[in-house]
Each structure stands twice: as C-alpha cells, then as structure tokens.
Amino acid sequence: MLAPPQNWWKPLSRMERSWVIVAFVWCLVLTIMMPLWFFLGRQNVPVTTYRVTQAEYFESVNAFVEEYQVDTLQGIPVVEPPPGSDVYLLARQWQWYPVLKLKKGEEYRLHLSSMDTQHGFSLQPTNLNLQVLPTYDYVAKIIPTQSGEYGIICNEYCGIGHHIMTSKVIVTE
Amino acid sequence: MAVKSMTAADNAAAPVPVPLTEQDLAVADRIAGTSIFLGASALLIGVTLGVMQGLEHVGINLYKYVQPWVATYYHGLTMHGVLNALVWTTFFIVGFFTYAIVRSLNRPLRYPWLNVLGLLVMVIGLLTAAVPMLTNNASVLYTFYPPMKADWSCYLGLTLVVVGSWMAGWGYFFTLYAWRKEHPGQKQPFIALTVSITMAMWQLATLGVAAEILFLLLPWSLGLVQGTDPLLGRTLFWFFGHPLVYFWLLPAYVSWYAMLPAQTGGKLFSEQLARLVFWLFLLLSTPVGFHHQYTDPGIPQAWKFLHTTITFSLAFPSFLTAFTVVASLEVGARALGGKGYFGWIRKLNWGNPSYAAQNLAMILFVFGGIGGITNASFNLNLAVHNTIWIPGHFHLTVASASTLTFFGILYWLAPALTKRKLFAPKLALAQAWTWFIGMLLMGNALHLLGLHFGAPRRTMLGSAPYASPDWNPFLMESAVGVTFLAISATLLYIVLIGTLFNKKSDVEVKMPVAEPLNPSQSIPKWLDSWTPWVFGAVALVLVAYGPMLYQLIRDIELTSPGWRVW
Ligand code: HEM
Ligand SMILES: [Cu+2]
Ligand SMILES: [Cu+2]
Numbered sequence: 001m002l003a004p005p006q007n008w009w010k011p012l013s014r015m016e017r018s019w020v021i022v023a024f025v026w027c028l029v030l031t032i033m034m035p036l037w038f039f040l041g042r043q044n045v046p047v048t049t050y051r052v053t054q055a056e057y058f059e060s061v062n063a064f065v066e067e068y069q070v071d072t073l074q075g076i077p078v079v080e081p082p083p084g085s086d087v088y089l090l091a092r093q094w095q096w097y098p099v100l101k102l103k104k105g106e107e108y109r110l111h112l113s114s115m116d117t118q119h120g121f122s123l124q125p126t127n128l129n130l131q132v133l134p135t136y137d138y139v140a141k142i143i144p145t146q147s148g149e150y151g152i153i154c155n156e157y158c159g160i161g162h163h164i165m166t167s168k169v170i171v172t173e
Numbered sequence: 174m175a176v177k178s179m180t181a182a183d184n185a186a187a188p189v190p191v192p193l194t195e196q197d198l199a200v201a202d203r204i205a206g207t208s209i210f211l212g213a214s215a216l217l218i219g220v221t222l223g224v225m226q227g228l229e230h231v232g233i234n235l236y237k238y239v240q241p242w243v244a245t246y247y248h249g250l251t252m253h254g255v256l257n258a259l260v261w262t263t264f265f266i267v268g269f270f271t272y273a274i275v276r277s278l279n280r281p282l283r284y285p286w287l288n289v290l291g292l293l294v295m296v297i298g299l300l301t302a303a304v305p306m307l308t309n310n311a312s313v314l315y316t317f318y319p320p321m322k323a324d325w326s327c328y329l330g331l332t333l334v335v336v337g338s339w340m341a342g343w344g345y346f347f348t349l350y351a352w353r354k355e356h357p358g359q360k361q362p363f364i365a366l367t368v369s370i371t372m373a374m375w376q377l378a379t380l381g382v383a384a385e386i387l388f389l390l391l392p393w394s395l396g397l398v399q400g401t402d403p404l405l406g407r408t409l410f411w412f413f414g415h416p417l418v419y420f421w422l423l424p425a426y427v428s429w430y431a432m433l434p435a436q437t438g439g440k441l442f443s444e445q446l447a448r449l450v451f452w453l454f455l456l457l458s459t460p461v462g463f464h465h466q467y468t469d470p471g472i473p474q475a476w477k478f479l480h481t482t483i484t485f486s487l488a489f490p491s492f493l494t495a496f497t498v499v500a501s502l503e504v505g506a507r508a509l510g511g512k513g514y515f516g517w518i519r520k521l522n523w524g525n526p527s528y529a530a531q532n533l534a535m536i537l538f539v540f541g542g543i544g545g546i547t548n549a550s551f552n553l554n555l556a557v558h559n560t561i562w563i564p565g566h567f568h569l570t571v572a573s574a575s576t577l578t579f580f581g582i583l584y585w586l587a588p589a590l591t592k593r594k595l596f597a598p599k600l601a602l603a604q605a606w607t608w609f610i611g612m613l614l615m616g617n618a619l620h621l622l623g624l625h626f627g628a629p630r631r632t633m634l635g636s637a638p639y640a641s642p643d644w645n646p647f648l649m650e651s652a653v654g655v656t657f658l659a660i661s662a663t664l665l666y667i668v669l670i671g672t673l674f675n676k677k678s679d680v681e682v683k684m685p686v687a688e689p690l691n692p693s694q695s696i697p698k699w700l701d702s703w704t705p706w707v708f709g710a711v712a713l714v715l716v717a718y719g720p721m722l723y724q725l726i727r728d729i730e731l732t733s734p735g736w737r738v739w
Contacts, residue, residue: 015500016443023492031485034478034551041552045477049470053732093738112470117321117736118403120559120629124639127627129558130468133403134320134733138470153639155559155629157314159321159738160245163637 046130046140054134057090057113064088065098073099076167086111089152091119091132094161096152101170104147112138120156123169129155144171190280190355197281204288205272206590209583211296212264213669216576219256220662222249227615227655230634231648244309246633247739252306254315255331258421258571260299263334265579266424267292267341270368272586273427274345276684277364280355283347291340294333302330312739314631316414317390319406322735325394328386335379342372360696363444364431364686370451371423373703374416377710378459381412393735400731404471408725411462412718419458421571423451425534425578429498432582433531434687437522439505442497444689448700450490450497456710457487460717467554476721477551483717484549491542498535504690526601530581533609534574537616541569544620561630562623565616573612577605580665587672589682596671600664607661614654618647 038044052060064079064087071078077098081087083106090097092115102108112121112132119132130138154165222243225235229246236243243249271288275281282288304326305311311323349361349369385406393401430447434440441447463480466472503517511517522528544566547553557563588595595601622628626644634640634648699705 013443016446016496019496020446020493023489023496026492027485027489030488030546030550031482034481034485037552038474038478043555044552045467045474045555046470047474051471051728051730093736117738118318122559122627122629124627127556127560127624129555129560129627131466131470131558133407133470135402135730136404136470151639153627153629153637155627155632156318157247157250157321157631159736160247161738162247162631163633166639 046138048139050137052113052135052137054115057137058115061088061090070101090115092116093159094165096167099167101172102144104144104171104173107141107143110140110142117158118156119154119158122153122155124151124153126150131156147171147173187357188355193275193279193281200285201271201275201282202590204292205268208264208268208292212261215256216261217666219253219261222253224655224659225249226253227652231652232635234635245739248309248312250631251312251314255306258315262421262575263338267338269424269582270345273684274348274365274368277362278348278352280348280352282344283351284344288341288344291337291344294340295337298330298333298337301333302327316410319390319401319403320733320735322394322737325391328390328394332383332386335383339376342376345369345372360701364427367427367451370455371420374455374458375420378413378416381409385409398731400733402729402731403733405725405729407466407469411465414465415462416458418571419454421575423454425575426494428531428578428582429535431687432685434501434505435685436525436528437502437505438508439501439687440690441687442500442504442690444694445696445700446493446497448696450493452706453490455706456713457483460713461487464549467551468558472721479717481549481551488546501687526598526605527581527584529602530584530605531578533605534577534581537569537609537612538574541566541574557623559630560623561619561628563630565619565623568612569616577608585682587669591672592677593672593675594678596668596675601668604661604664604668607657607664611654611657611661614657615651618651618654622647
C-alpha cells in the first residue's frame with residue numbers, strides 16, 4: 001500500500017461551511033423543542049397502554065355502560081361517568097360505543113380499543129387524533145376545557161362503512 | 174483524479190476494463206425501457222383514480238360508471254396508492270437506474286441476466302398482485318394494516334415486486350464492484366455511487382416489510398395461523414414505510430445534483446457535500462419509522478423520542494441538498510448572464526420542459542419539506558395524524574418532488590430510449606406547469622382541511638354525514654387543483670405516446686451529466702468507502718429498533734382474527 005497523499009481533501013469553502021453550520025443548528029433547535037414541549041406543553045401523546053383480549057375489553061365496556069347509563073341516543077346508550085373515573089370507548093364496525101357525557105374541567109381516563117380492525121379516534125372540531133388497535137387498551141388522560149357537543153369520527157380506514165362511523169361527546173358545565 | 178497515486182504494480186494486478194459496446198447498451202436500455210413503460214402504464218390508471226377521488230370529495234361520484242372495475246371508493250383508493258406509490262415509482266426507478274449506471278461507469282452490467290431476472294420477477298409479482306387487487310379481493314389500501322385481511326396472492330405479489338427490485342440492486346452492486354476492481358484507487362463516479370447507495374438503503378429498509386409479509390401476513394392469509402398481531406405488523410411496515418419515501422426521493426436527488434445543473438449550464442457545486450448527503454441518507458433513513466406511530470399504543474415514549482431525534486438529523490442532509498442544488502443551478506444561470514440576488518432565476522433554462530418540470534418539482538418540495546417537519550414533530554403530529562393534511566403533504570413530496578422530477582427526466586430519457594424526438598415540447602412544458610399549479614392548489618386545500626377541521630384522510634368525504642358546509646371553499650379549491658391535474662395527466666400521455674410514435678431521429682440524446690465545479694477537489698477516503706456507512710446503518714437500526722422489536726416479538730399474540738369488510 002502507498003502512503004496516502006497529505007491533503008486528503010480541501011477544507012470546505014467559507015460558504016459551504018456556514019451553510020453546514022446553519023443547517024446543523026437549525027436541526028438541533030428543532031430537536032430540542034421536542035422534549036421541551038413534552039414537559040411544558042399541555043397536550044401530549046398518551047403514554048399508558050394495556051394488553052387486553054377483545055373479550056376482556058368488551059366486558060369492561062359493558063360493565064361501564066351498565067353502571068352509568070343515563071339515556072339512549074339512536075339506539076346507543078349515553079353514559080355519564082363520575083369525574084375522575086375510568087371511561088371506556090369501544091370502536092367497532094361502524095360505530096363508537098357508547099356516547100359519553102362528561103363534565104367540564106374534570107379529569108377522566110379515556111380508554112380506547114377496537115373490537116375488529118384498526119380505527120382512528122378523531123375528536124372534532126378540536127382536532128385530536130389517536131390510533132385505535134384491537135388487543136391494545138390505550139389510555140389518554142383528558143380534561144374537557146369547554147362545554148358543548150364534540151364529534152368523534154373515524155380517520156383510519158376500517159372498511160366499507162368507514163365514512164359513516166361517527167359519534168359524539170357531550171360536555172356539560 | 175486518483176485518491177492516491179498508482180504504481181505499475183497496482184495497474185498490472187487490476188483486471189482490464191471491459192469496454193461498453195452498442196450491444197451492452199441495447200441490453201440495459203431494453204430493461205430500462207420495459208420497466209419504465211410498465212411504470213408509466215400503472216400511473217395512467219393510478220392518476221385516473223386520483224381524479225375520481227378528488228371529484229368524489231365535491232360530490233361528483235364517477236364510480237357508478239366504472240362498475241365492476243372499480244367497485245367502491247376504497248377499491249379505487251387501494252389501487253391509487255399501490256399503482257402510484259409502489260408500482261410507478263419502483264418500476265421507473267429501476268429503469269432509470271439501469272440506464273444511468275452503465276453510462277456513469279462506462280461499463281456494461283456485470284451480470285445482465287441478473288437485471289433481466291429482476292425485472293421478470295417484478296413483473297410476475299405485479300401480475301400476481303393485480304388479480305386480487307382488480308377483483309376487489311384486496312381492498313386494504315396500500316399500507317395493508319392487519320387485521321384487515323387481503324387475499325394471500327396480493328401479499329405474495331407485492332413481495333415478489335420487492336424481491337425483483339433487490340435483484341436489480343444486486344446487479345448494480347456487482348457492476349460497481351467490477352468497476353472498482355478495474356480502476357483501483359479511483360473514486361467511484363458520482364451517479365453510479367449514488368444509485369448504488371439508494372439501492373443499498375432499499376435492501377435494508379425492505380427487510381421490515383418482507384418480514385411482516387413472510388412471518389405474519391402470508392401464513393395468516395393462507396389459513397396456517399388463526400390470528401395476527403396488529404402492532405407488530407404496523408411496526409414492521411413502518412420500518413419499511415419511511416425509508417420508502419427516501420427511495421422515492423433519492424433518485425430525484427440523483428437527477429437534481431448530477432444531471433439537472435448540466436441542463437441549465439451549471440456545475441455540481443460541492444461534490445464533497447453531495448456525497449456526504451447520500452451517505453447520511455444510507456445511515457439515517459431506516460431507524461425513524463416510529464414517527465409514523467406517534468399516536469400508537471404500546472410503544473414507549475422514549476423510543477418515539479429516539480426516532481424523532483434521528484428524523485430531525487435527517488433534515489440535515491436535506492438542508493444541505495437545498496444549498497448545494499440551488500448553488501449549482503445559480504452557477505449556470507450566472508454563466509448565462511443572470512444578475513442580482515434573485516434576478517438570475519429568470520436566466521434558468523425555463524423553456525426546456527425537462528428542466529422546468531424538475532425545477533418546479535423542487536419548489537413544491539420546499540412546501541413538502543416544511544410540512545414533513547411538522548408531521549415529524551412529536552406533539553404537532555397529534556393534530557394532523559390521519560387527517561387529510563397527510564395526503565396534502567405527500568402529494569407535494571412523492572406525487573410532486575419525485576413524480577414531477579421523473580416526468581422531467583422522461584422528457585430527455587424517453588427520446589434517448591426510443592431514439593425519437595420528444596413529441597410537442599410545448600405541451601410537455603404545459604404539462605409541467607399544470608401539474609405544479611394543480612398540486613399547489615390541491616396540496617394547500619388538503620393541508621388546511623386537515624389542520625382547521627380535522628377532515629379525515631382515506632375517507633369517502635362526499636358521502637360522509639359529518640362533512641360540514643365550512644369545508645366547501647377548500648373542497649372547491651381542491652377540485653380546481655384536481656381539474657388542473659386531470660389536464661396535466663392528459664398532456665403527459667399525449668406527449669409520451671406521441672414520442673413513442675414519433676419518427677426516428679438521428680440526433681442522439683445523451684444523459685446530462687453535471688461536471689463538478691471544482692474538479693481538482695479530491696474526495697476524502699471516508700466519503701468513498703462503503704464499510705463504515707453500511708456498518709453504521711445496520712448498527713443504528715439495531716439500536717433504534719432492536720429492543721422494541723425484541724419485546725414485540727417476545728410478547729406476540731396472534732389473536733386478532735382477519736377481517737374482510739369492503
Ligand atoms: C392526478 C393526480 C392525483 C390526484 C388528483 C390525486 C388525488 C388523491 C386524493 C384526493 C387522495 C386522498 C384520498 C383519501 O385520503 O381519501 C389521494 C391519496 C393518495 N395518493 Fe394521490 N392523487 C394524484 C396523484 C398521485 C401520485 C402521482 C401519487 C404517487 C406517486 C399519489 C399517491 C397517493 C397515495 C399514496 C395516497 C394515499 C392512499 C391511502 O391513503 O391509502 N397520488 N390522491
Ligand atoms: Cu374507519
Ligand atoms: Cu416518515
């Protein structure tokens with residue numbers, strides 16, 4: 001082997017170097033924003049997940065409905081759980097079950113899971129989106145900040161009735 | 174110039190370079206032409222379905238006229254995604270690369286039969302997947318998330334397409350390797366190197382989807398196991414899904430760096446940075462897939478963060494690309510008399526459809542890139558995940574940055590392959606501009622619909638009960654964009670088919686190759702050697718995916734039954 005020539009490469013020109021630095025710093029700032037927001041921001045990705053069987057989850061939902069049902073809306077029970085409690089929502093072809101009635105300013109643990117394919121939980125018009133998978137119970141801590149009626153739609157393709165899969169959350173004062 | 178000086182002994186040991194004959198070129202070009210022809214045919218069906226989707230959103234339902242060919246919106250959407258994002262891209266890229274690598278190395282393919290076999294396997298795969306797809310037996314969209322279950326032949330066909338593209342890649346690797354043996358001590362030519370890097374990245378990335386199909390989906394759809402694990406499936410899919418977008422993009426980068434400057438009188442501004450960019454993409458493209466799963470259950474926060482960090486590291490080579498490419502074009506425009514801070518832009522080769530298409534593609538990519546950074550942001554993602562913002566985003570990237578660049582490439586490559594003149598260059602120019610305007614309008618409208626109203630993606634919006642009148646102005650904007658796109662697609666096929674039937678021309682069209690601005694600039698060894706980058710890429714994947722995949726596989730529960738609900 002030969003000894004390599006001394007100057008392997010010319011150092012970057014001034015323009016190249018400054019651009020490399022700008023690009024690098026920019027990426028650094030973007031990256032640091034992430035953990036910062038995680039601690040300072042008010043809305044973050046939920047962290048709690050349980051593995052469940054579909055039958056287990058179905059049982060939890062039914063027990064939940066039985067205990068707190070207050071009304072029926074187009075054949076689907078309306079459920080008003082006490083503040084601070086566990087709230088169960090089930091996605092299946094092609095409905096959300098049951099309809100939830102929550103109190104403004106109170107915290108709830110919202111459980112999400114599917115009975116069949118994947119679904120997408122999408123709250124309207126606040127625009128909050130979570131993926132819903134069968135056999136996983138995803139728990140989001142939520143505090144409704146405004147009263148009124150919110151829509152829930154499905155935004156993950158789940159078959160031919162995907163676009164009619166809607167429901168609502170009623171938030172009372 | 175050589176990285177190190179050679180001795181007579183070195184020279185004697187090296188095999189004699191194999192000359193590139195007309196016959197070798199004919200073989201490579203036959204492969205290239207066939208592959209690109211198939212890709213463009215798939216795209217013809219794909220864009221037609223795209224237009225139907227756009228019109229459905231404003232209440233114009235064309236599906237009733239195409240029964241039973243396109244049974245439902247979702248049947249069409251599956252084919253739109255598969256034909257455009259998987260078939261058109263892969264077939265075009267393989268064709269383009271085959272054409273480019275032999276010219277770049279000035280050497281025949283090392284094993285032409287391997288590249289022919291690769292294409293053959295891709296075609297068999299395409300036909301295998303086409304049967305269930307056309308007959309509405311696999312309307313699971315192009316991401317085929319379990320536990321929605323397609324016909325097994327669909328999974329098998331898609332796997333074969335990927336395996337065929339692997340073989341094409343192996344063909345390039347052997348060819349580059351042979352060239353290096355014949356040219357000891359010389360730096361690898363830029364185009365051949367970047368083509369091979371792209372294909373190496375693809376090998377690593379596709380392991381995810383190959384594993385998903387072979388170990389989860391095929392046994393399950395064949396009835397050998399009863400259920401599947403949806404999260405493991407998603408994770409393996411996105412292991413592949415993000416680098417997939419770089420597989421679409423890097424061929425466009427090859428053209429922007431190494432060809433486009435030559436089409437406007439420019440030179441490659443900084444070859445060092447350009448090479449660094451491609452190596453960084455090999456290193457970083459794969460271990461980022463969790464940024465598609467931010468809102469998934471079952472993946473701990475720390476892993477999502479790690480992937481976010483690597484994702485933003487990936488923004489670095491993209492910023493470098495913006496600098497180098499713009500500088501390379503500016504060199505050309507100034508040489509042609511361009512003046513001022515921005516005045517030089519007018520001197521670019523706008524009259525040439527091949528150039529204009531690619532420059533317009535770059536402009537759309539700026540918006541696509543900004544949107545991409547938003548999507549990748551851990552918390553902002555909560556607001557846009559699965560909304561129609563996302564299709565807004567990737568129609569500016571894959572359907573514009575890549576696809577419009579590929580159209581631009583076709584405007585010199587089609588004449589080069591067919592040895593005929595480009596048919597109606599003015600129409601080709603109009604094609605580029607209408608695509609640009611159409612995507613700008615549709616992209617803008619879909620972004621806003623997703624952000625402001627949370628309008629969902631993958632949804633037959635025209636029939637959704639919750640579609641609100643507030644959406645109408647944006648849906649209309651999108652429909653105007655779709656109209657432009659329909660015109661643009663029509664022009665595209667007039668130009669391409671016209672070229673195919675144009676009379677033979679003796680003017681030989683050559684591949685444009687941008688010379689480096691500073692040819693004496695030597696390339697440091699670490700920017701010309703494969704080992705550190707390949708090992709680095711594999712190591713990073715092991716770190717970023719290993720523990721989580723281990724855990725998901727350890728806890729696997731094949732309990733979700735399949736669903737066929739379309
Ligand atoms: C005439 C041009 C095109 C039009 C009008 C168009 C229109 C659309 C629309 C409206 C959607 C959203 C459907 C929905 O989410 O419900 C969509 C989805 C999509 N488009 Fe296009 N498109 C065009 C070209 C392309 C091209 C060239 C590509 C790729 C190379 C592409 C790739 C995709 C993909 C991957 C999806 C997502 C499919 C899914 O969610 O499963 N499109 N297109
Ligand atoms: Cu759905
Ligand atoms: Cu991605």
